Amino acid sequence: MSGSANVGVHVDHARDEDPAKLAEFEARITAGELLEPDDWMPQAYRQGMLKMAEHHANSEIIGALPEGEWITRAPSLRRKLALTAKVQDEVGHGQMLYRVSQDLGKSRDQMLRDLITGKTKYHNVFNYPAPTWGDIAMIQWLIDGAAILNQKTLADGAYGPYVRTMKRINMEEAFHFKSGEDMVLTLMSGTKTQRQMGQEAFDRWWYPALMFFGPPDKPHAEQLPPMRWRMKTVTNDDLRRRFINRFAPAAIDLGLKIHVVKKDDNGMVIEKKPDENLRLDETTGNWSFTQPDWDEFYRVIRGNGPCNAKRLALRRFSYEQGRWVRHAILRGNAGLPPAA
């Protein structure tokens, strides 16, 4: 699944910068220009972009794990092929985003190491479990749907290499989302077992999808550096509103019930009741809803989610396991023999 950057980019913009250059920089941002790596930019901007691209890359690499678990269990040849291709795309997105980050000055090897040792973060949404095939369908519909909403707005950003990567990624996300829709529609128009599988997975993923866009915005988010410098272009709450307005009515039409849920430590639903706040406000055209449990959000971010340890452990295993291969390629005599 895709997890685009909803990292709270803390940008310390008050640092010593040449005021004339800073003004020129901000004028270019306001004029809608795209910035390139060699352009002058405030240190805080360069560091912020690196942090954002690295976080996004980490998220793609970790995001390949929950769905990767289901490649070997996909229930038809077409689904098996599609899921493999989708997880492969995520690795590809990670590769491209690490490249953006490498060009900002950090080595990929170091980024992978920092990810594994917990020095850097990845998107919270990957710390939830995917215990059934229904989860794979819901992830591809809801989470990829959320990622597309977010990434479309990130493609309007100001940092050229990131913007170009976002556009390429979004092309592939379109396939992920469509195939997700196909899976959800198939499940929800299937047998009783299938519909129940769909509903239970929906209950697990609806709130992670709402939390996907990050916590409620700080006051005057538009004026703070991340938005003023077009590192992101739409507030978290606005993205969440767009998401609900699109997906709540679609879910209802699919025959899904939208529940407020309580989960155990393993991320499994132990209590649910219909979201009584869920309704369309005819005057604004917006759906109202019960806010996610933000305490849970912060608990998971701090590393105490159902799957944090499992994800990092597998990533570490892959890194350690592949060490001798990279070592042979980097340091050994790994050139090909001359063609016969």
Add this chain to the structure above:
Amino acid sequence: MSNVREQSHPSNGDLTSPAEGDLKPYVVFTQLNRGDPHMYAGCVDAADEQMALQFAREHYGQDQKCVNIWVVPKEAVTATNYDTDLIWRHTDQTYRLARGYSKPVKDKWRKLRRAEDLKEYEKDDLKETF
């Protein structure tokens, strides 16, 4: 899921192996149809050109039909600087462009030729350059 994915592995503490650094970056250009120009597609990290080509084929050659790929070491690309290297001149350049002439030429012809003759004559103009 496969056993290894399910197993728990030791997961805490620093990595035992030292940081190795990265492979070399290569810029990838793809051609979508024979005869089309090759276009910038992205980058791959690889040990050498052959490995870069192998990686580029699978990474950038599978999203859409693709018939040819170039890879170039990133360090082989030398670029101008946006801030200091002026490329397109500031002064009026219309003297060296077709569109610098289209209106005056039309006006002058109109004085000499009938509209339908001129229209017939203009059919062979390279209008896309105006």
Add this chain to the structure above:
Amino acid sequence: MITLPDNLKRPFADHLLAVADDKLMLGHRNSDWTGLAPILEEDIAFSSLAQDEMAHAQALYQLIAGLIGTSADALAFGRESEAFRCAAIVEAPDEFDWATAICRQFYCDHFDRLRLRRLARSSYKPLADLANRLAAEEQIHVEHVDSWIQRLGRGTDESRQRMQRSLDALAAIAPSLFEPIEHEHELVAADVYPRAEKDMFETWRNELEQIANDSSLKLDLHPPSPQAIGGRRGKHTEHLAPLLEEMCEVYRLEPNAAW
């Protein structure tokens, strides 16, 4: 030939199942690597190869399904293990050891290229056409895996040792690919499963040896014993049953449903 005599359909299907089942199992094992390979770029490339194997299996199952009246998915997910015709080597797990995965691929891809080129001469045109297309893709696989054998064989002492160990470990089961399938002579006589141009085992061993020699690796391969009964006749290693249990877990929840 466009239509097949009725008495050849079942043995012909069995022969094609061997090809398709090999590819499905290999693709299944390799696709599990997606997200976990040693280098991100190779992760992407290896996943493409895995997808090719599964797509090849799908195309072959479709052909077989047309012959015996079933569906590709039912062939892939709806059979018991005795009905599979895959060889021992594609059933072997790799435990995410890159040397094992690459060496398994090395043995299988070279074999598959030879087998597909052979099938491309089939008098049964639908198969000949399909095998021709698949052989072109198999060529990409062979080049890819050969370069990994060469790079890691020549890389460091450690990488060479690891590769040698995996080559040796798999050498015992790699010849399982050559186990004969029942009723081959009838199919060969009708030229629907064409005779190999040369001794296929020797050709295969020579191809592999050449690459191994270029890679500071040694190869020790012996033709399978004619008495040994294995996967081609439905007698599988202990690895197939758990593989199928996992692969069919969701499908079996509702075998008649669309997924």
